[in-house]
Amino acid sequence: MRVRLEGASVTYEGAAGERNRALDDVTLSLDGGVTGLMGQTGSGKSTLLEVLAGVLPPDSGRLLVDGADALRGPGARRLAASVGLVFQIPERQFFESTVEREVCFGLLARGAGAREARERAASALALMGLDLDEIGRRSPFALSGGQQRRVAIASVLALRPALLLLDEPTAGLDPRARAACLAAVRAAAEGGATVVVASHDANALAAVADRVVALEAGSVTLDGPMRALLGDAGLMRAHGLEGACAARAASALRRAGVDVPGTPLTAEELASAIARGRAS
Ligand code: ADP
Numbered sequence: 001m002r003v004r005l006e007g008a009s010v011t012y013e014g015a016a017g018e019r020n021r022a023l024d025d026v027t028l029s030l031d032g033g034v035t036g037l038m039g040q041t042g043s044g045k046s047t048l049l050e051v052l053a054g055v056l057p058p059d060s061g062r063l064l065v066d067g068a069d070a071l072r073g074p075g076a077r078r079l080a081a082s083v084g085l086v087f088q089i090p091e092r093q094f095f096e097s098t099v100e101r102e103v104c105f106g107l108l109a110r111g112a113g114a115r116e117a118r119e120r121a122a123s124a125l126a127l128m129g130l131d132l133d134e135i136g137r138r139s140p141f142a143l144s145g146g147q148q149r150r151v152a153i154a155s156v157l158a159l160r161p162a163l164l165l166l167d168e169p170t171a172g173l174d175p176r177a178r179a180a181c182l183a184a185v186r187a188a189a190e191g192g193a194t195v196v197v198a199s200h201d202a203n204a205l206a207a208v209a210d211r212v213v214a215l216e217a218g219s220v221t222l223d224g225p226m227r228a229l230l231g232d233a234g235l236m237r238a239h240g241l242e243g244a245c246a247a248r249a250a251s252a253l254r255r256a257g258v259d260v261p262g263t264p265l266t267a268e269e270l271a272s273a274i275a276r277g278r279a280s
C-alpha cells in the first residue's frame with residue numbers, strides 16, 4: 001500500500017490551554033518495506049503513527065493512500081480496512097474480556113467467520129509464542145506487561161494489514177519474544193505490507209528496517225537507507241539518538257586505531273569486519 005502524508009501538522013491543547021505542536025509540517029512517502037521511526041521521547045513518533053493510521057486527523061495537510069484522500073470518504077474507509085496499529089501502551093488497545101475475544105475482534109469486524117477468526121488468532125498468537133488454548137480465556141488486562149504486548153501485536157498481525165504500524169513493539173519483551181516480534185515484522189514486509197516501526201532500539205531497527213526516519217520536535221530531520229544512518233555513530237549522536245551497539249563499537253575501535261572496514265550493525269558483522277581488517 002502506498003501512503004503519502006503531506007504537510008501534516010498536529011497541535012495538542014494542554015490542560016492549562018497551552019498549545020503544543022507535536023507534528024510540524026511532516027511530509028513522508030511510504031511504499032512497502034520496513035521504515036524505522038526514531039526520535040527522542042516527545043519528538044512526535046506516536047502522534048505520527050496515529051496520523052498515518054487515520055485515527056488522529058491532522059490540523060492541516062493531506063493523507064493519501066494509493067493516491068486517494070484518506071482523511072474522508074472512500075479513501076478513509078479503505079485505510080480503516082487496511083491498517084493495523086499496535087499502540088505504545090497495549091492496554092490502550094484492549095477492551096474485550098478475554099484474550100480470545102480480543103484477538104478475534106478485528107477479524108470478526110472485518111468479516112471473518114468465527115472459525116476462521118479463531119484459527120487466525122491462534123496462529124498469530126503462536127507467532128508471538130503464545131498458546132490460544134492456554135491463554136485465550138484470560139483477561140488481557142490481567143496479563144504481565146510482556147504478555148500484553150505480545151497479545152496486542154498478535155491481535156494486529158492476525159489482521160494481516162497492508163499498512164502495519166507498531167509503536168515501540170519490543171519495549172519490555174524478553175529476547176525470545178523480541179526476536180519473534182522482529183521476525184513477524186520482517187515477514188509482514190516480505191509479504192508486501194508497508195510497515196513502520198517506531199523504536200528507540202537501534203539494534204532492533206538494524207535487524208528489520210530498510211529505511212530510517214528520525215523526528216526531532218515534530219519535524220523529520222533524517223530520512224535515508226537504514227545502514228547508512230544506523231551505521232554512522234557520529235550522525236546518530238549528533239541527532240541525540242543512540243546508534244546500533246556494533247556501530248558504536250566500530251567507531252570506538254577506529255578511534256583506537258583498529259581498522260574496521262564497512263558499516264557493521266550486528267555483533268556478527270562487527271566480528272567479521274575486524275577479522276577482515278586484520279587480514280588486509
Ligand atoms: P513520542 O511518541 O515521540 O514520545 P508523542 O507523539 O507521544 O511523541 O508526543 C509528541 C508531543 O505531543 C509531546 O510533547 C507530548 O507531550 C505531546 N502530546 C502527545 N499526546 C498528547 C495529548 N494527548 N495531549 C497533549 N499533548 C500530547
Ligand code: MG
Pocket residue numbers: 045046047088167
Ligand atoms: Mg511514543
